Amino acid sequence: MNIQAEPTAPRGGQPETVTATDRLQAVAAGRDVPSEVHPEVLEATPVLEIDRFNLWYGGKQALHGITMPIPNNKVTALIGPSGCGKSTLLRSVNRLNDLVQSVRITGDMRLNGDSIYDPRMDVIELRKRMGMVFQKPNPFPMSIYENVVYALRIDGENNRAALDEVCELSLRGAALWDEVKDRLHDSAIGLSGGQQQRLCIARAIAAEPEVLLLDEPCSALDPIATGKVEDLIQELRGRYSVLIVTHNMQQASRTSDYTAFMYLGRLIEYGTTSGIFTKPILRETEAYVTGRFG
Amino acid sequence: MNSDRQRPRRMRSSYSSLTAHGEPWVWLTGGALALAIMMITGLLAFIAIRGASTFWPVPLELVELADGRRALGEVSEKEEAEAATAAVTGRSARRLVRTANFEVSGKHYEWFDDAAIAEVSRPEWATALERLEGGRFHGFPVRLLHGDEVIAVGPEETWKAFEREHPAVRRRWREVMRIDRHDRGRLQRDLRAARLAVVQAGLDAGTAAANSASVSAAQAAAAATEQEVIARVNGRSAELDAQTAALRRQNEGWGLEVETADGIKKILPLEGIVRAWQPNRLSTAGKLGVYAGRWQEFLTDDPREANSAGGVFPAIWGTVSMTLIMALLVAPFGVLAALYLREYASRGPVTTAVRIAINNLAGVPSIVYGAFGLGFFCYALGGSIDELFFRASLVADKQPTFGTGGLLWASLTLALLTLPVVIVATEEALSAVPNSMREGSYACGAGKWQTIRRIVLPRALPGIMTGLILAMARGAGEVAPLMLVGVKKLALDLPIDGTFPFVHPEREFMHLAYLIYDVGFQSPNSQAAKPMVFTITFLLVAIIALLNVAAIWLRSRLKRRYVSQQF
Structure with missing residues (x-):
C-alpha cells in the first residue's frame, strides 16, 4: 500500500474533517469511516438498493456496512485497489457467495423492492432476474446457440422459434451476431477470447435481466477485444442497469455513468463518473483516480 | 594453505551448478522412462512375435538316426552343446522334434542328440495332418480309399x-x-x-x-x-x-x-x-494361405482337444461381452458415487474417510471379489431369483439357473472390482472442471442438478472415459475372480446368440485370460499348447488394445467437443 500524503486544499465548501492519509489510515486501522455519496446519486431511480450490507468470510469481515443505490438503466462502475471487496459485493448481489461455505452476512439488498436476502426468496428465481459476466470468459461446453439460450433451456423453453428469436436478439445485443451467424451450431470453445466474452454477455442478457453484473469483463482480453467489449457496454447503457467492477480507471471513466470508489471493504466515495473523476470530494479518491496510489 | 581452502569451494560451486543445470536429473528421469519403455515394448514384442508365428507352416524334417530309426517332424527347439557342462552331464547338442503320431509312438515330441543323427532331409511329399482327435499326424500319402475302391495311388x-x-x-x-x-x-x-x-x-x-x-x-x-x-x-x-x-x-x-x-x-x-499341408512343397504364397487359414480357424471356430487346438471364438465372444457389460454396469454406479462425493457431500472427516476407503478397495486382492461374487451374487442373489422364478428347474432337474456362475454375475463382480478406479478417475475429472463454469451456470439461474447435468458432466466426460478405459483394461485381463463366478474351461453355448431371448446372462462362458491359464498349465500336451498360449495372449492383448483404442477415439471426440483449449 502506497499512500500519497499530499496536502491539498479542501474544495466544494465541504468541511474537511480528516486528511487524505487520515481517512485511509483510519480504514486500515479498522475504524468506521462515513461514505461520501454525491447527491446526484440519490436523485436517480434505483434498480438495486444495497442497505447496510456486511459480509464475513469466516472470522474476517470483507464488507463493512455498504449502503448504495444502483440507478436504473445506468452503468455503475465499482473501482478500488485489489482486495477492496468489489467482486465480493458484486457476487453478493446474485448470492453467488452462498456457494462459499463459512460466508455470513447482515443487512440486505433490494432488487426493485424485493428483498434479496429474504429467507423466503428463491435463490434460483432471483438469479434468473440477473445476468453475470465473469473475469475469464466461461463459455459452456456446448454450441454457440445453446450457450446463448442456456437460461431459457433450463427454464424448460423448447419452442424453436422463440429460442431462435432470443438467440438472434441477444447476439445482436452483444454485437456478435454478424461474426457467428453462420456457425451458430459450432462449439463455443472455438471462438476467440473476445468473442467468448461477448458470447457470455449475450448469454447474460438473453433472459432480459433486471440488472447486469460484470466482474472485470476485460481483464483477460487483449486491447482490441477490450475495445469491442467497452463499445458494447456503451450500447447497453440506457437499456440495462449495469454494475461493472473494473481495475481500469480509463474504462470506468469511458463506460460508466456512476462510479463508486471502495477501499478495504468500505465504500469511500460514490457519485457520477464525471464528479468522481473531475471534482471528487475526497483527496483520497482523487489520488486513486489519478493513479497516485493503488 | 590458501590454495587448499580454495579447492573445496570450487568443488562445491561446481556441484551446485550441476544441480542448478539439472543435467543428471534429465539423464536419471530419461533413463527411467527409457527402461520402462524397453521393458514394455520388449514384453509386447516377445508376445507378438511368438504369438504371430504359431500358425506359420514350418518345414517337416526327416531325421534318420545312426541306428536306423527314422522320424518326421517340425524342429521346434535346438540346444547348443556347452563345452563346460557337456563333460559333466554327457549332453551334446540336441534338437526337439515334433514327431506327432501319438497313437503310433506314444509321444508328441522327441529329443534327438545331434551325435546320433545320420542325416536330415526335407522330403517333398512329407505331409502334416491336423485331425479332430489324436493330435497331428506326420507322414507320406500313399493311397486315397473310398470303401473298397482305390481312388488314387502314389x-x-x-x-x-x-x-x-x-x-x-x-x-x-x-x-x-x-x-x-x-x-x-x-x-x-x-x-x-x-x-x-x-x-x-x-x-x-x-x-x-x-x-x-x-x-x-x-x-x-x-x-x-x-x-x-x-x-x-x-x-x-x-x-x-x-x-x-x-x-x-x-x-x-x-x-x-x-x-x-x-x-x-x-x-x-x-x-x-x-487340414493337411505339405510344407516342404509350399511356395511362400501357399504358406501364407495355410497361415491365414489357421488364423481364421483360430478366430472363428470352437476349441478342440482340451482347448489346445482349434479356435477360441467362444472365449473371444465371452471376453468382449463380459468386458462391455462390465463397463455398462460400472459406469453409472461409479459416476453417480463420484458425483455425490465431489458435488454434494460437504467436506469433512466422513467424506475423507469414505474417499480413503474407496482408494483402499482398489488394493483388495481380486480373488476376494471373486469369493464375494460367488457368495453374494451367485448364491444369495441368484439363489433367490431361482427360488422365485425358476423353481421348476430347481425341483425337477436340481439344476440352478441363476444360482451358479454366469455372465451377469461375472460382469457384476468385475464391475465391483473396477468401481474404485472409475470413482477415483471421475472425481479427478469433476474436480478438473473449472469452478467458473459452475458459477456461470448458477448465475444463469440453473439449479445444482441442471448445472451438473448440462455443464459439469459433459465437460468431465473425457476424464470419466479415461477411468472407464483403465477399468476395462483391468477387468478384461482379470482371471482369479472369474474362475469362481462363471468362467468355464469349455462353454460352447454363447451367452449372446440367436435363440430367444438372445441374451442369456445366466450362461457360463469362456474367457481368454482363463484360457491362457487352462491351456498353459492344465493341458495334457503342454509342448503343443505352448505356442497356443502365446497366440491367445497376443489375441487378448490385441483385443484389450482394440477396446482401448475405441474408447480413446471416443474420448478425443468428446474432448474436441467439450473441453476448451485455455488461452
Missing part, C-alpha cells in the same frame, strides 16, 4: 485326389455337426421347457389349493402341451436322423492311407482331417 496322385475330395467331405461333416448341435439343441430346449411347464403347473397346484378346478385345468393343459411338444420333437428328430444318416453314409469309407517315417501305414478317415 503320393502325387493321392494328394491331388485328397485336395479334390476333402472339402466336400468336410462340408458334409460340418453340416452334421450343425444339425446335431444347433437343431437338436433347439429341440432339447423345447422339450425341457415343456417338461418344466408341467412341473411348474404342479408347483402352482401345491401352493394354490383354493380354486383347485382351474389349477388342475392348467395342469392338464400343460401336460397336453407337453405331449404335443414331445410328438413334434420326435417327428422332427426322425427327420434330422434321416438327414444326418444320409450325410454320414456319404462320408463313410473315405480314407487317406498314410505311411509314417518308420514305414507304418495307417488309414485316416477323411472327415477327421481338419
